Amino acid sequence: MSATAEAPPAPSSAAAPPETLSWDSRSRRMVTIWVPLACFLLILLFPFYWMSITAFKPNAELYDYNTHNPFWITSPTLDHIRLLLFGTSYPRWLLTTMTVAICSTVLSLIASTLAAYAIQRLRFKGSQYVGLAIYLAYLVPPSILFIPLATVVFQLGLFDSPIALILVYPTFLVPFCTWLLIGYFKSIPFELEECALIDGATRLQILRQITLPLAVPGLISAGIFSFTLSWNEFIYALAFIQSSERKTVPVAILTELVTGDVYQWGALMAGSLLGSLPVAIFYSFFVDYYVSSLTGAVKE
Amino acid sequence: MSATAAEGWIRKNQEQNWLTRLLDWKPFLVVMCLLPAVALLMVFLTYPLGLGIWLAFTDTTIGRSGVWVGLENFEFMMEDPIFWNAVFYSVFYTAVATVGKFGLGLWLALLLNNHLPFKSFLRAIILLPWIVPTVLTAIAFWWIYNPQFSIISWVFIELGLRDSNIDFINTAWPARWSLIGANVWRGIPFVAISLLAGLQTISPSLYEAALLDGSTGWQRFRYITFPMLLPILAIVMTFSIIFTFTDFQLVYAITRGGPVNSTHLLATLAFQRGIAGGQLGEGAAIAVSMIPFLVFATLFSYFALARRKWQQGESND
Structure with a gap:
C-alpha cells in the first residue's frame, strides 16, 4: 500500500525539470513564432475585413466614427450591394470579365500545351532556343506594350471590343503556361510514349491519349493561374x-463608380468585395494546385 | 470471330491516308504545334515591342499617324522635370518596396517553415492578398488612407498617440510611402510562399551537422539557409523587380500620379501622356525608357541561373 501511495509523487518530481524546460521553450516559441505570425496575419487580412465590413455598413455608421465603433456594424445593410446590382451595370461587367477570362484561358491553354509538347517532347533542332525565347517573353511587362498594342488593336478594328482582350491576354498567359507545362511534361516518363510509338500510335494519338491525361494536374494549375491572371488584368482593359x-470589373469599379467629388465608399467596397469573390472561391477549390504551380514555376 | 477481328485490324491500318501521314511527319507536326503560340506572341508581343520603339521616334497622336522626328521625344523628356521625378520615384519605389517585401517575406517564410498546425490553411490564407485583383485591394487601401475616415488615423487618435488625422496621400512624401506600403503588403505573400518552397528543399541533415559543430542560430541562417536559398531568391527577386518597376495599377488606383505628379511611376506617366493625353509618340518614348532597366534585371536573372547550374555541378550551357 505504502509503495503504491509513494509511487505517484516520484514521477512528477522527476518530470518537473523537463516540464519547466518545455514551458520555457513553449513561451519562447510563442514570442518568436506565434506573435510575429499573428501580426503578419492581422496585417495581411485586415484590408479584406475592412472591405467586407464597409460593404455592409449603412452610410450613417460609415461616416460617423464617434458614436459607432468603426470595427463593427450595429445595423448591417444590403443597400450598397443592391445599388451595385440594380443601379449600375455591375452584372454586365461581371459577365464580360468572366467571358474574357474563360476564353483567353482556353486559348492560351491550347496554344501553350501544343508549344510545350513540341519543345519538350518532339525535340527538334533549336527547341531549347524557342523555350528560352518564350521564357524571355514572360519578362516583357504589359506596361511597355500597351501603347503600341493600342494602335495594333485599333488597326485590327478591335478597339473597344472584349475580343481584343481575349487575343491580347495570351501574351502574358502563354509564356507562363508553356513554362509550367514544359516542367510538367518533363516529369512524365518518356518510355510511355516510346511504348505507344512501337504499338503503332501516331504522334497525335500519343499526345491525346497518353501525355495529356497524365498532365491533367499541370493543365489544371496552368488553367487556374491563367484564369486569375486574366481576371486581375487591368492596364490593357483600361x-x-x-x-x-463593355468594361471588366476592375476597370469599371475604378472608372464608373468613382464619379464626381463624392465617392460612394460603401458601393466601392461592395464592388471590390464582389469582384474578389469569384477569384477567391475559385482559388479556395484549387489552392493546392495553385501553390504547387506557383512554387513549381519558380523552381523550374 | 478471329477472322473478322483481323480484317478490322487490317482495314484500320489502311486508313492512314495522306492527312494522317502528314500529321505524323515530325517537321510538320513541330510547326503545327508551335504555330498558335508563336503566332500569338509574334503579333501581340514582338511586333508591338518593335512598333513601340519605332513610335518613340515619331510624333504620332491618337487618330493621326506621325512622322519620324528622331530623338525629339527623348530630348523633350530630358528637360522635363516630371519625367525625371517619375524616374526617381520608379527607382525609389522599386528599391524600397523590394527591400521591404523580401525582408518581411523571408521572415514570414522562416516562420512558416516551423512545424505548425493548420500549415496548409495558413499558407492558403496568406496567399489571399496576392490572388485578389490588385485594383480592388488598392481601392481598399485608398479607403484606409482616406484623409477624413482613415481607420489607421482613428486607431492612433483613440490610443492617444496623435491629435489629428494622419496625412497619407495628400502630400508628396507621405503619398510615396503609403504607396510603397500597399505594394509591400501585396508582395509579401508571393515572396514568402516562393521562398518557403525553397526552404523546404534544404536538407535537414545540413542543420544537424551544423548543430553538432556547435553553430548558433544566426550562423545556421548565414552559412546554410541563405546560400542554399540564393538561387531561388535571385529568380524571385528578378521577377519582383521587373514587375515592381513597371507597376501601374496601385499608383493609378490610389493617387493617379498625384499630388502634383509626385507619385508618377514611368508606367503611369506613359499612360497619362500616351493614352489619356493622346500623345502616343511621347508615351511610347517614356515606356521605351524602361527597357534598359528591364534588360539589366534580365541579365541579373540569367547570371543567377548560370550560377545555379554551376552549383549543381552541371555544365554551363
Missing part, C-alpha cells in the same frame, strides 16, 4: 475598352 458596358 486602355482598350471605352464604352461603359
